[in-house]
Amino acid sequence: MKFRRVAQRWLATGVLAIAAIVVAAPALATKQTAKHTPPVTKTSTVPDEYIVKAIGSKSAPITMEVFSDYQCPSCGSLYEQTLKPLISDYVASGKVYLVHHDFPLPLHKYGYEAARWVNAAAVAGKYPEVEAALYDNQAAWSADGNIQKYVAAAMSPVDFRRVAKMMEACPPPAAGVTPASYSQAGKPAHGCPFDASIEKDKALGNTVPVSATPTFRFYYKGKTYGPMSGVVSWPIMKQFLDQVMSQ
């Protein structure tokens, strides 16, 4: 008798819960999507105007967008543990197109300056090399601010002279001036040609919204996955990428 009552109660609960999930799921899913889709994801990929620093083939099935600060330790960990194997494996084999966006945080003294150097290097076609050099030596230049040393080591003297020439228009931060005060409302407060690109990336990041670095998201077949923040190990990210591509 007792068993029968218990079984009836389980059955009723199960049926009710499944019915509620089946009825509510599609409606909730649609509502959630509409609420969280930022304007830029309407294109279901990264608009060209935002692609300044990217690695891989644009025709790769998956696009991964990463918002990071070169001085942020977690961004360094993500790069060293996850993005390096991603670049040598899935980016090299044409499965993933990796797009970087600058999101220098005011609390990092040299983050903005590092982003300028990387943008200058990107103009000279040396973005992947300089990005790797800055993350590999993050602790060193974060301590003394000597970013130039590692940028120079990542390219030929001829290329470095070209990059250094471009950087002449970008004065180093004056004493007491934090990187956040370089520009107002997206307009560069001086003649550094790379600040507009950095500010554009930051504005894009704010629409995601990026609240911490690193933040990343993925695009596949018109669908957007993410954003997510933090450091994820390569085996786990690889599993996600394989799963997405198997759909």
Added chain:
Amino acid sequence: MAATPRSQTGRILLLIGRIALASIFLVAAYGKLKPQAPGPWSVGSMKTSLSMFAMQVDSFQLLSSSSADLVAHTLPFFELFLGLWVLSGIVLRLSSLVSTLLLGGFFATLIRTYLMGLEINCGCFGPGERLGPKRLALESLMLVLSLGVTIGAFIMARRKSAPAESTTSAVGLEQAR
């Protein structure tokens, strides 16, 4: 003979708490299993959602990759089961105790992560929730609710077994359990 007003109120409060606690687990399971990109439900979409949840579990930097993967692929189903179990009211003392232990574990993990300064997504109810003071406050409220239901379930069971209780009350309490 009718149940005393006090036990009646207790039963109603326990029922409300039970439904609220079960809803938390059911919504949490739904948030993790639902398609993370616009589209219909399917086995593939669920697998993608779980592998995305695995990234969130991994970002806590608490478990090895294989353990994070195992947790991510079992936790949502366990939450679904626990939600249904609490909702059914069967052996409520045990189900609410399991809920309290689980929520206590979540709370401890979140506190540890916050104190470590990791700026990550919580992933508690799906992607996109940043771990911060607001999240911690909500999590502590859920833990208090679960603790309340557990205590309530034990008190009710004790009252039921007490000889002073009337037969009618005992039947009512049995129904509440």
